[in-house]
Amino acid sequence: MPKRKRAVVTQPQPPQMQKRMRRTKTICSCSSPRFTDNSAGSAFCWYEEDVWTEIAKYLDGKSLVMLATTCRWFHGLIMEGSIWKYACLRDLQVPAPLHVAFNWRKLYVSAFDGSHSYMFRQKEKHIDWMRIGAFSVESSEALLTERLSNPTKLPEEDTMQKMLEACGYCVLDNVKAGIWIADLQLVRCPVCELNTCDGTMQTLDARHIELFLSEGYQNGSWEYEIIGSHDVKKHVDGASGAIFDLKHLNDSPTSAVFNLKSWVGKPNDWQPKAIITLHSVAVNTNLQKNEGLQVKYQVMRAGAGGEVVSIRISQQLL
Incomplete structure (x- = not known):
């Protein structure tokens, strides 16, 4: 018999390992602001x-x-x-x-950095403050009042002092139109110079939004002037003050100021309250038994004879 050829069985050799390719470029998510997916023509x-x-x-x-x-x-x-x-x-x-x-x-x-008027002047007199909000003045006339009731007619007296003494409100002209910011300030008694004095004064402090950026205010050449002051020599239920754009005095949103039950609080609530509408602002603090108030009205003008750029209505117990 012919010899059978020996079958040579060889062990399978392991497949040759492929060389791992070295990454030549790292991935960086900030390398391009453009992202493209696999869809043709789509890019963001x-x-x-x-x-x-x-x-x-x-x-x-x-x-x-x-x-x-x-x-x-x-x-x-x-x-x-x-x-x-x-x-x-x-x-x-x-x-x-x-x-x-x-x-x-x-x-x-200027509106939102937490600054207010007493940060720039009379710091030693300041106690506390509250931002009320912003309102708009479209006309050049404003009604200032310490009484939160809608006047049946506008005062006709020839001076602001007589207006205030006769009816508790006055009309102020040459007011700068635009955005006004209102704060409620609590300061020490301005009558004396003693920092230990316990007397306090409530002030409705309103300013045009551009006031703190104006050179005249920054260099101190613009000062507050008193346009009226009088004493109410009897018990007063609350210390109040309000500013209205005269053009919008009878608007429906403004009427909310005169709806006292909706915002002044109960008679035994001594916390200051405030309300602001599109064209007006008002404050009120209920008072305990007292002998009356001294009310003071101040304005700041943009230079001699200039537009009114800030208004203050202050009340202090007698």
């Missing part, structure tokens, strides 16, 4: 001005500043005046004025 640009302008409408001032510090592109977008104008009007809840003398970013900072 992260840096779309219209998109981020719309997003910015939902951010407060602090968030806007934080976004602006992320990169140069966002800084250029967020510093755009239209964004700060929108944020300012949105947060103050007032309509846009016809004209402003400063950029809207500075106006926003």
Whole structure:
């Protein structure tokens, strides 16, 4: 028999390992603002001005500043005046004025940085304060009053002092139109110079939004002047003050100020209360038994004969 050839059985050799390719470029998510998926023709640009302008409408001032510090592109977008104008009007809840003398970013900072008039002058007299809000003045006339009742007719006396003494309110002209910010201030007695004096004075303090940015205010050349002062020498239930845009005195929203039951609190509630509408602001603090009040009206003008840029109505117990 022919010899059978031996079958040679060889062990299978392990497949040769492929060389691992070295990555030549690291992945960086910030290398491009453009993301493209596998779909043909689809692309999204992260840096779309219209998109981020719309997003910015939902951010407060602090968030806007934080976004602006992320990169140069966002800084250029967020510093755009239209964004700060929108944020300012949105947060103050007032309509846009016809004209402003400063950029809207500075106006926003001035309105929301926590500053008030007693931070710049008479710091030693200041005790506490409360931001009430903002209102709009469209006309050049304002009604100032210490009585929270709708006047049946406007005063006809020839001087503000006589108006106040006769009916407890007066008409102020040459008021600067635009956005006004109102605060309620509590300060020490201004009659004496003793810091230990326990006497206090309540002040409705309203100012035009541009006041703190104006050179005349910053250098101290604009000062407050008293336009009227008188004493109420009998018991008074509450210390009140109000400012109305005369043009809108009879508007429906303004009537809420005269609905005292809705906001002044119960007679034994001694906490200060305030109300603000689109064209008016008012404050009231219920008082315990007293012998009367001294009421003082002050204004600040933008220079001699200039427009009224700040108004104060103050009450102090006799």
